[in-house]
Amino acid sequence: MKHVFIIGSKGIPAQYGGYETFVDELVTRQVNKNIKYHVACMTFNKKTKHYNYNGAECQEISIPNIGGAKAIIYDLKALNWALEQIKQNNLRNGIVYILACRIGPFIHNYIPKFHKYGFQVWVNPDGHEWLRAKWSKPVRKYWKISEGGMVKNADLLVCDSKNIEKYIHETYKKYEPNTTFIAYGADIVRSTLTSDNKKVKEWYQNHNVKPQDYFLIVGRFVPENNYETMIREFMASNIDKDLVIITNVEHNKFYEELKERTHFDTDKRIKFVGTVYDKDLLKYIRENAYGYIHGHSVGGTNPSLLEALADTKLNLLYGVGFNKEVGEDGALYWSKTPGFLKELLEKSNQLSATQIDNLGKKAQQRVVEEYSWNKIVDDYEKSFLEN
Template identity: 25%
Template sequence: MRIAILGTVGVPGRYGGFETLAENLVRYHKRTGHRSALTVWCSAKDNCEHPVHFESADLRYVDLRANGAQSIPYDVISLWQAVRSGHDRILLLGVSGALALPLFRLISQSRVITNIDGIEWKREKWKGLARLVLRASEWAAVHFSHEVIADNQAIADHVRETYGFNCHVIAYGGDHALDHIGKAEVPAGLPPHFALALCRIEPENNVDLILEAFDELDTPLVFVGNWDNNAYSRDLKARYSGRPNLHLVDPIYESGALHALRRRASVYLHGHSAGGTNPSLVEMMHFGVPIITHGCAFNRNSTEGQAYYFKTAAELADRLRRLNPEDAAQIGAKMREIAKRRYTWERIGEAYFQLLERN
């Protein structure tokens, strides 16, 4: 069997959730000695170096960016190359290239399994034509893939209610966050313990709401994100950077520093209200830290209703004031138990390869 993984920047993962997924599927493939041949398609534009192998996978490159406007031709070209090179199974991560699937189903016998990601067209950042294209792409992915993967039961419910199709629900692993290399150091000037938030600075992640809540409190907050990315993030940075209890930190990618930061967190704030099972949430659950998260269906499903939830700044401030040490310990222990049961790469890898091996 020849398996192709498409739709990511490439491996090893340096960008986001799909790249981390692809990397850990490759590692599972090698660790288990899986007999299939595995190829991962990568962006030549987004990778400075172009190795031809990673662990047990061959790497192929397309000379386009994997995200933004180029993601559609990037995925379509990757699909074409995977079909032309005789791959039996194609794992498509995301729906960018899905509008081409009806044609590929006509000319190819390859079996296509698509992870449709979150409900992308509902995200705040997409407007007009982009939203229409994403919605059409979701429709095509559901109707013309042989199998569809949702990373959260709430997304599977959406697919069933909207299209009348059932999905396989496979989440993400998070236990890799417990491993780290390099020096376990955090940026200078931070308090010994703090509330932690870690995300892209976008409206759908309710960053403004979290900062508003902490503006009423003395509790120190370390918020890591891309603060200079857009007008929304720059405005928030300008408005809140002078507060003594708010530490707005630029993105941190080094695994040792991230590990140290998470270890020093006394509570984790998760404001995501769109998407599905969020990788940063399941990673943090492995640290056994109490979690206060936006109360959308996705997050309630990921945490099995055992976290604290909020939808307004006032609710968040109230949850923080009422979080006593005993409750914090109980919530943290429950988060770790759920993570060990549901969000390990051994479990996720096994589920993906069982689905890829189906006839």
Template identity: 30%
Template sequence: MKLKIAILGTRGIPNHYGGFEHISEYVSAGLVERGHTVTVYNSHNHPYTKDTWNGVNIIHCYDPEYLIGSAGQFVYDLNCILDARKRDFDVILIMGYTSSSVWGRLYPKQSAIVTNMDGLEWKRSKYSKPVQNFLKYAEKLAVKHSQYYVSDSIVIKQYLARKYDINSRYIPYGADMITPVEREQITPAEAAKEDYFLLMARMEPENNIETILDGYNLSNSAKPFKVLGDTGNRFGKFITHKFQNDSRIEFKGSIFDTAKVRALQNNSYLYFHGHSVGGTNPSLLEAMASEALIAAHNNPFNQAVLNTDAFYFSNPADVKQLVENVQRQETEKLMVNNNLQKIKHLFNWESVVDGYEQYAIECYLNYNNGRIIS
């Protein structure tokens, strides 16, 4: 069965922003390869201006975010939804709900609506209390106005079942294996094998960057600590100021060269993953695929992916202990290899696309038969 599928809720493809754009690239192109007709909605500000990409149809909708800030996302999503109402898509996949679910009453009735429920956005500490309350409301609206749901984490699936009594389909993110070319992207001077610690994250409190660097700052390690991420926001400026006197900490800024990032992950002594809110994090999967030894913040999201194949921390004292005591021996090599096997067999893009294709077909058939998937 070949379907007409639309993907809404992202800034567009190819990816120039984040996780939803990244997965939309792979899923849209993969579905086209399987014979489906796929359309992705792009912001009119997106640098890619053509009407097709790798066989995927692109519809450019007006996005005033550059003029009016975050409120523009709501206008952009409304424009995408209004355009989709004019078309006869079999299935509409909405990536996230933050600025789209408020328009839920306008979702096209002729299409089966599938929403990827994202992480627990309302838990993010960067948001004020009123914004957190709005995000809880938006989550409820997404549940109310969608017929079908995707969770990218088992933890999110369990949360939705407990909170709303809905059965979402678990479909994780994917990651590509590191290539020999990517291993060679940086010079020995930039990354001596296993001679530095590394973290890569947006500069936000819930990513536990301060906790990680506090622990490292207390340690007696002679290895440098490389921090990848844009430090231009308020929290980023706070972090760089706080640790400006620790010459071992190197703030490298954002690096958009994927091959270079993967090589840095591969060559690190220990890769710190501090994300504590959300589902399966793409940067964590990439670190696993890059054969990095991982120390992760101790929370159910990370545990669901890594199981026993990582070190865990909850506070600066834990980080200090890891920095000073972790070894790179047979046990650690086994942890790295186990995570690599997870990428090969559980978090590969082929199986992710298969999951979306199978679920889209099920949703279409069930929606048109007038019943909901149990």
């Protein structure tokens, strides 16, 4: 039996983001019964739960709710839990898989302890966390140092993007990092909802939006997702459709500065509609968008991009390596050059139904061939059992 400890997700069943969805899919779709998953789950409760979820052993790790540092404390406490389990149950030759590079300055203390029992330490380096504008300069500096520590000490780095794998080898050449590429996943499944469903009707009525009459943006409301460029270019265009923005918008400094610079509040087409946590409803909204605009500039294989390629036929992606690697010829690409996205929007608004259908088929083909969850889970199971 190969024992795999997964550290760094908030826990399963998934209620949050990409890592949580990945771990959920990994254990739920497990095929090979020679793997036993042990998953650390975050909680702020003093009293912790130990439970089984689709065959995986799940252990809640209690941490104080103290801002950014809590993630570091969580990872370290989770590693201590994994080490205890390995000792107590006399486990040998497994894998400790750490998601993200939060504990670089501390990881070297743990590596020999796990190696003593024949356990390898694997790391998923995520995207360029140190480039994210939401962090202050000292925090960004920590992220960069931490990334270096994880790369230097890991037995294997599992990159979910070929561009991230290339970056790791170029940036940390002196460490001669051992890497492999296994992507993130998505599914081609139609929404179960229909146009006469109550929640569908309410959502469209509440936001004064019509199916097939809007471009869509879905993503975290942060500067590196290029909201300013997308909004500014849409406002400059002659598009007669709405721009529907599904995001965790808070009327914070970024929002106010964006409003001040673009005056988007004066354009009736620009509609910030908040978040949509209902996955089936979000899928329906994606399926019924005229087009999707993706502005993410940081990170590896982005989950919301895969979902867009699976659900929306026409996708306009910011032309960086991460996005081109995923979309290939199933999408159209834009740059931040003033006027570029405006022109692309106007051209895409004139495409025939056949042209849009062809793009949609190519986008879905990309997901089916390279990013289906069954393929990703199979890739992971093979890697776990071969090492």
